[in-house]
Amino acid sequence: xxxxxTRKLTKFYGKHRGIIDLDxxxxxxxxxxxxxxxxxxxxxxxxxxxxxxxxxxxxASILGMDIMRDAREIKRHIGYLPSxxxxxxxxxxxxxxxxxxxFYGAPLNDRLQELAEVFQVDLSRNIxxxxxxxxxxxxILQCFLHKPKVLILDEPTNGLDPLxxxxxxxxxRRENEQGVTVFFSSHIxxxxxxxxxxxxxxxEGRVVxxxxxxxxxxxxxxxxxxxxxxPIPEAALxxxxxxxLSVQGEKVEFLYSGEVNSLLEALSRLPMERLTIxxxxxxxxxxxYYGGEQ
Amino acid sequence: xxxxxxxxxxxxxxxxxxIWTSLLVIFIIFTVSVVPSILRDxxxxxxxxxxxxxxxxxxxxxxxxxxxxxxxxxxxxxxxxAYLLGGIFAxxxxxxxxxxxxxxxxxxxxxxxxxxxxxxxxxxxxxxxxYIFAFNVAIICAVLIGLTGFFGTNFxxxxxxxxxxxxxxxxxxxxxxxxxxxxxxxxxxxxxxxGTGLVLVTYIIDAFAKASEKVSFLRWVSPxxxxxxxxxxxxYGFEWWRLLFFLGLTALFILLTFALYRKKDIxx
Numbered sequence: 001x002x003x004x005x006t007r008k009l010t011k012f013y014g015k016h017r018g019i020i021d022l023d024x025x026x027x028x029x030x031x032x033x034x035x036x037x038x039x040x041x042x043x044x045x046x047x048x049x050x051x052x053x054x055x056x057x058x059x060a061s062i063l064g065m066d067i068m069r070d071a072r073e074i075k076r077h078i079g080y081l082p083s084x085x086x087x088x089x090x091x092x093x094x095x096x097x098x099x100x101x102x103f104y105g106a107p108l109n110d111r112l113q114e115l116a117e118v119f120q121v122d123l124s125r126n127i128x129x130x131x132x133x134x135x136x137x138x139x140i141l142q143c144f145l146h147k148p149k150v151l152i153l154d155e156p157t158n159g160l161d162p163l164x165x166x167x168x169x170x171x172x173r174r175e176n177e178q179g180v181t182v183f184f185s186s187h188i189x190x191x192x193x194x195x196x197x198x199x200x201x202x203x204e205g206r207v208v209x210x211x212x213x214x215x216x217x218x219x220x221x222x223x224x225x226x227x228x229x230x231p232i233p234e235a236a237l238x239x240x241x242x243x244x245l246s247v248q249g250e251k252v253e254f255l256y257s258g259e260v261n262s263l264l265e266a267l268s269r270l271p272m273e274r275l276t277i278x279x280x281x282x283x284x285x286x287x288x289y290y291g292g293e294q
Numbered sequence: 295x296x297x298x299x300x301x302x303x304x305x306x307x308x309x310x311x312x313i314w315t316s317l318l319v320i321f322i323i324f325t326v327s328v329v330p331s332i333l334r335d336x337x338x339x340x341x342x343x344x345x346x347x348x349x350x351x352x353x354x355x356x357x358x359x360x361x362x363x364x365x366x367x368x369x370x371x372x373x374x375x376a377y378l379l380g381g382i383f384a385x386x387x388x389x390x391x392x393x394x395x396x397x398x399x400x401x402x403x404x405x406x407x408x409x410x411x412x413x414x415x416x417x418x419x420x421x422x423x424x425y426i427f428a429f430n431v432a433i434i435c436a437v438l439i440g441l442t443g444f445f446g447t448n449f450x451x452x453x454x455x456x457x458x459x460x461x462x463x464x465x466x467x468x469x470x471x472x473x474x475x476x477x478x479x480x481x482x483x484x485x486x487x488x489g490t491g492l493v494l495v496t497y498i499i500d501a502f503a504k505a506s507e508k509v510s511f512l513r514w515v516s517p518x519x520x521x522x523x524x525x526x527x528x529x530y531g532f533e534w535w536r537l538l539f540f541l542g543l544t545a546l547f548i549l550l551t552f553a554l555y556r557k558k559d560i561x562x
Contacts, residue, residue, distance in 0.1 A: 013559075050406050053559040077407040086399035088306070102298040103407035142403075211477070 001064055003028050003106060003150055003181040004049065004157050008058035011044050011133065018044035020205045021058065025157045026183055033196035033213070034185040035286070041205040043083070046154045049183075050080050076104065079148030083155035085139040087127045093138050094123040097145060104146040115141045118167055133159045140168060144175070151175065151182045157191060169195055189286050221257045221285055226267065227274040228252075239266050243288065255280060255288060295408055296417045296475055303391065303421035314383040318375055318429075319436040322368075325375075326440030331369045335360065349505035364441055365449045366526035369457060376461035377521055378497050384426055384465035385489035388472025390477075391418050392555065396481055402562040411556045419473065419548060426465050434458035446535045453525030460521045460531060463540035467517055468493060470547035477554045481561070 004026035011018035016024075019041040026032040036042050047053045051071040060067045069196045088098055092109075101108050118124055119137045130138065136159045140253075142145060143151065151172065157165045172195060176182055186192050192199055193213055200210045226232075231249050241258020256263055269274065332339060339361055343351065349559040351357060354373075360366035392415065395401035404414065406526055434454060441449045479485070500518035503510050520539045523531030 052402060052405055052562070054557060072408050072410045075406055078406075082362045082402050082562075083397075084562075087403065088398075088400055099298070099302060100403075100407065103296070103409065168481075173519075 001028055001029070002026065002061075004032075004060070004062050004183055006045070006049075006058065006060040009045070009048065009055055009060050010057045011053065012047055017041075017205045018056075019048075019202075021200075022205075022207055024200055024207065024210070026181060028181055029176065029179055030198060031172070031182040031184060032198045033192035033194050033199035034183060034202065035187065035189055036202035037187055037198055040202045042187070042202060043154060044205075045202070046080075046152055046183075046185055050078065050152060051075065061091065064241075076146075077142040077149045077202070079080070079146070079151045081139055081143040081151070081153045081156045083158050085132070085135045087135060087138070089128045091127050092123065093121060093125055093127060093130075093141075096127055096138065097142055100142050101145060106146055108145070111140065111147075115144060115171075118171065119164060126208075133161065136160060137164065138172075144171065149180060151180055151181065154185045155187070156184070156187075183214045190281075200243060216285055221255055221280050221288060222277050223280040224252075224254055224256050225274070225276045225278075226252050226270070226272055229271045229273055232270060236270060237266065239263065255284065257288075278286075295420065296413045299358035299404075299409070299414065299417040300421050302426065303418055307391070307421070307425060309330045310387060311429065314379075315432045316428050318379060318433055321375055321379075322371075322433060322436040323440050325371045326364075326368055326437065326444060329364050330444055332361065332367055333364065334502070349424070352504045360524075362528050363449075365453050368437060368441070369453070369525050372437075372457050372461070373522075376430070376457070377464050377518060378493065379467045380429065380461055381468040381493040381497075382490050383429065383518075385472040385493055386486050386553050388422060388469035389476040389485040389489050391422050391553075392473060393468045393476040393479070393481075393485065396455070396560060396562065399562045401560045402490070405560055411558075412552055415473075415555045416554050419551070422473070423466065423468060426469055427462065430458055430462040430465060433461060434499070445487075450525060452530060456523060456525060456530040456532070460523055463537075463544075464517060464521045467540050467544045467547075470551070472545045473551045474547040476557060477551060 002025045002155070006024045009022040009024075010020050021043075022045060024034075024045075034045070044053070045228070049062065049067060051067060051074070060264075063077055067073050068072060091099070097112060098108055105234050108159055112123075119140060121123065121134070121137050121141060125134075127135065127138065127261075143153075153172075157168060157171075161166060169191065172182055172184075182195075184192060184196055196213055198210065198212055199207050199216065214256050228250050232247060232252050234247050237245060237247075237252065237254065239256075239262060240260065241256050243255040243257065245254040246252070256277075343356055343361070346356065354370055356370060359371065395404050405411075434457070435439070437454050437457070438451075441454070471492070475492075476485060479488070496516040497518060499512050500516040500522075503513035503516070503519075517540070520536045521531075523529055
């Protein structure tokens with residue numbers, strides 16, 4: 001069963017584009033990344049999935065249930081972590097979590113203590129007094145407490161310090177091992193790379209690619225650095241498959257996605273001193289998809 | 295209906311309720327406490343009323359006959375307290391109870407709990423009407439306690455209860471209007487300003503229409519017309535068209551609130 005499935009999901013805000021014809025399929029027990037620059041439509045997609053806004057056309061389902069028709073039942077099973085968190089004034093952390101738990105008809109359990117310790121949350125503090133990072137930690141607790149089957153995370157580590165980020169990834173990994181499906185949205189690829197198996201790349205409201213993280217890396221895209229004894233003429237590297245070419249005197253750098261042999265043949269004619277061919281960072285692969293703009 | 299949300303709303307709005315209710319109760323007790331001195335000197339009252347222009351007297355319902363009766367004197371002020379101030383309390387409260395979740399960015403939390411949109415509206419609306427009912431009960435209790443304290447049981451109980459009944463209808467209507475228009479307004483607009491303005495405008499329309507024959511037709515557009523009863527002369531106002539006006543419009547605004555909120559995109 002597909003845990004999350006969108007079919008031609010489209011959202012316009014008046015005339016403004018939100019998302020267009022979005023088709024996504026997230027498998028059971030998968031950690032699925034959703035990556036794109038700010039304004040690409042990530043939050044629009046997520047807000048549509050969790051029922052804050054309604055699609056202009058198209059449809060979507062979570063756990064086989066329609067997001068419009070079965071919104072309440074779906075929300076029982078999802079843990080949603082928004083990128084920015086705001087809570088009611090005048091409540092302690094514990095009161096808020098109790099309030100949240102009562103909506104699920106489940107009392108607070110041992111899980112709370114454990115999570116509060118992991119994330120160093122003081123349950124007796126008043127929410128009004130918390131910094132945004134600490135509010136985020138409360139949101140993490142609240143997201144996991146009712147044992148959701150699906151986690152929907154929107155820029156989840158935004159505002160967390162590196163130690164807390166590491167703990168957060170650890171918890172997500174553990175939940176996933178226990179069968180929880182994760183939908184992880186971020187504009188930072190390295191974050192997604194760390195935890196996801198598959199990733200959808202969204203650009204200007206459309207999904208431009210859905211790839212395995214592993215195959216994305218193996219896309220035959222290489223970063224080439226070379227230094228020579230004499231300045232290299234640009235014409236010598238006018239090869240199909242060369243991208244983002246930068247020539248600075250004796251130093252040359254470019255991305256290459258063509259035949260390795262023809263590259264080596266072209267390079268062999270140059271008076272080279274140093275050559276490195278390495279796997280590019282996901283950021284670079286990402287930029288490659290976006291045609292250099294982000 | 296979600297009781298968790300309902301009780302949280304009661305808790306969250308109790309300060310607003312307590313402040314407004316105690317304010318009006320104090321006003322009412324104070325007003326009733328000066329009634330004996332007005333009644334004591336009828337001659338002075340007549341001279342006092344003579345200096346007022348006819349139009350003003352009509353607007354405020356001041357006439358010698360009404361003012362020779364304790365309830366009559368209070369009823370003159372009731373329009374101001376329960377209708378005007380009560381209306382402002384109701385409309386501003388109604389406008390905030392749903393929309394503050396968006397304005398304070400807590401809607402994202404609330405609407406991602408396992409609730410339907412209708413349950414959100416139902417729970418909040420019920421919490422709202424619980425307070426509106428309690429507010430009117432408190433007002434009428436204050437009137438009853440005040441009148442009993444100063445005049446024993448020598449007043450028209452049915453008159454007091456009909457005043458209370460109409461202020462309940464009145465505040466319910468303005469409250470329901472507040473719920474509805476808050477969903478049409480853009481985030482960040484001054485809800486209190488718009489709400490208070492609406493009540494004042496209908497009040498002023500009513501006052502003008504009462505004062506001048508030429509524009510008297512305008513009274514029909516203001517709820518104040520439909521709540522204008524004359525308990526001193528035994529007119530308790532239980533007429534079908536008045537009840538239809540209040541109950542019909544209140545029900546309409548509540549239904550529209552449900553319909554709009556079910557499809558409303560929530561931005562935080």
